[in-house]
Amino acid sequence: MSGLRVVPTWRHGRERLYVCGPDGENVAWYDRETGRVNLIGEDRREDVLKALKPFLAGSVTVGPPPVPTPAELARLSLHPDDDLAPNRPGEALLVALERDPGPAHRLRPDPRRHALTAEQTVGEALDRLEGAGWHALHSVPLPGGDRIHHLLIGPGGLFAVHALYARKQRVLVADPMVTVGRREAEPLLRRLRAEADRATHALTAEVHPVLALVGPTGNLTVTAQPRGVRVLQDTELAALARVGGVLKPADVEALHAMARDRGTWGRV
Template sequence: MSGLRVVPTWRHGRERLYVCLGDGRNIAWYDREAARVNLLSEDRREDVLDALGPFLTGPVAVGPPPVPTPAELARLSLHPDDDLAPNRPGEALLVALDREPGAPHRLRPDPRRRALEAEQTVGQALDRLDGAGWHTLHSVPLPGGDRVHHLVIGPAGLFAVHALYARKQRVLVADPMVTLGRREPQPLLRRVRADADRASHALTAEVHPVLALVGPAGLRLTAPPREIRVVTDTDLTNLSRLGGVLKPADVEALHAMARDRRTWART
């Protein structure tokens, strides 16, 4: 008997099987998704493979853990309170509604709930890009109480996406004004551009502004808006089809910088 035991865990949505000594110390782990067994010591290679035998699902690479990239080192050194990656779509609104739910019998729906629905719908669409080399951060706080609804980082660049609830309403865009149904026009495109400019300043990289309309009955643009994309929530996955301008290492480095709350204090 080797005296080793296997302990399954989940890290960042990925399953890992740790191989532990009797005193609880880890000496290896099996990353099933990467098909790799990482050994902290070659001395127990055979014992580790014997212990993992029932769990291995096919051929695996075996060796020491890969050297972490600068982006991985930055993530590992990041305090959990400063890490924005776990934010849910609409995180700031979820917290606000939890603290102050509002009157239960209001004649009109709480506008925060419609805004939350918009951010959640857009966020879910963007999260589906993750498997294509993209990262999305939600509810990125800016000084003064503003925030970037969604920051998307991928091969095609960086995008600050503002979600707008437009369910069953016709939308007219006359830069910088946006009109929902019969409401008064609002200069919303100015804010979307300003959020992207602040993100560009914080990350020292170009960030493109995007207005994402959720569920509109129709969209009319009087002219192509200046340097801004206006899309519906169902079109967001098209970002993955844009031409690549960033290498994978650049994407990871920018994501590591953007997920750090302290990065945004200087905007």
């Protein structure tokens, strides 16, 4: 008997069947999605295929594991504390609210909670583009306490997306000023262009600023097309995935590997 056993696992939403020796060491794995058996050692080929036989379906290729790409090597060498990929939408606000939830009773809702709702809504919409070859990073920190709400990287390029809560309110965009409801106008578009410029410098690739409005009444007034800034509602964010191809898949992965490294952003 070979003494091999098959252990099913899930990695990044994909099922893998690991073949382990009596000491628990992995000797191979089978990726159902790609239909490939990856052998760590060629000398166990027959034993591995015998152990996997009940699980194999359709045509299967057998061979050594693929050589990792530079992007994969960069990811593997990244310390978990420096990896921004696990950040949740609104990560910085979630941490701030956990540390200081504010008074239990207040006359007006905590504005941080509205901002969190906006970032979560936009972040979830961007995360849904993952299957189309896009990657979304959330709460990307910048020196000085600033941050990019969301960074979207994919075939159509790079986008720094700022989420703005505007539930059932009128919005007026008069570059560079943005007015929501009865609030005082602020030069938000100037800030978004500056953040995108910093991201462009960090990644040495052009990053386009996007203002994502969450839940406006439909009364959105844009006096003139803002210079270099897209203004979209949260329900329109999927349109970013339809932008014409700009980056090759390898470039997307390389930029994502660079962007998820916290150290990349310390230089801007």
